[in-house]
Amino acid sequence: MRTLTELVCIGTLALAAGCAHGPAADDSTYQGLGGQGGIKKIVDTFVPLILADARIRDSFRDTDLKNLSMRLEEQFCALSGGPCTYRGKDMKEIHDGLNITNAQFNALAEDLQAAMDRHGVAPAVQNKLVARLAPMQREIVTK
Ligand code: HEM
Structure with a gap:
């Protein structure tokens, strides 16, 4: 269901209603992840998968996991x-000095997809989130 503001912004009243930036942001990916509750469940599955993944777990030895989540x-x-x-x-600042490789970046992305699979997130929604994370590879991978 669209909100009244969204409907007004989509309609001809857009400028009059102060919608200079267009309709409200598209939150279909957020909804597809299950909103706040769904995202919490995904992260609660994702972090243990990272810690069990021999390809990357050593990097997280000194990490405050509550803060990370x-x-x-x-x-x-x-x-x-x-x-x-x-x-x-x-992203650049926090990962600097961790010597992260492309293989490790891909391993983490795989774990995230596994976490989303476990919570029944549709493949198209998974791809949207991963596509938004992909540009961060340049900032995170330093080795
Ligand atoms: C799409 C890929 C990634 C995203 C979106 C991501 C995101 C984040 C975020 C949000 C934080 C917390 C920042 C904060 O505390 O303010 C973080 C911290 C951290 N990330 Fe990543 N990360 C990614 C890839 C990786 C990879 C591939 C590794 C290592 C294999 C890694 C290792 C770490 C570590 C060790 C910390 C904690 C650093 C510290 O507390 O000093 N990250 N990451």
Whole structure:
């Protein structure tokens, strides 16, 4: 269901109603992930998969996992068009010095997809989220 504001912004009243930036952001990916509750479930599955993954787990030895989960929830919510603001560190800054390889980046993306599979997220929705994470590869991979 669209909100009244969205309907007004889509209609001819757009400018009069102060919708200079167009209709409200598309949150279909956020909804496809199951909203805030769905994203929390996905992250709660994703983090243990990372810690069990021999390809990447060593990088997380000294990581505050509670903070990591919180930041990932915010980030996935914001990236998928949900009503959140990412309050974590800059991707380049936080991953700098971790010597992350492309293979490790891909391993983590695989674990995320496995977590989404477990929670029944549709492949098209999975692809949308992964596509929004893909540009971060340039900032995260340093080796
Ligand atoms: C799409 C890929 C990735 C995304 C979206 C991502 C996202 C994040 C986020 C949101 C944080 C928390 C930032 C904060 O605390 O403010 C974080 C921290 C971290 N990430 Fe990533 N990450 C990705 C890939 C990787 C990979 C491939 C590795 C290693 C194999 C990795 C290792 C870490 C570690 C060790 C931390 C904690 C650093 C610390 O607390 O000092 N990340 N990441």
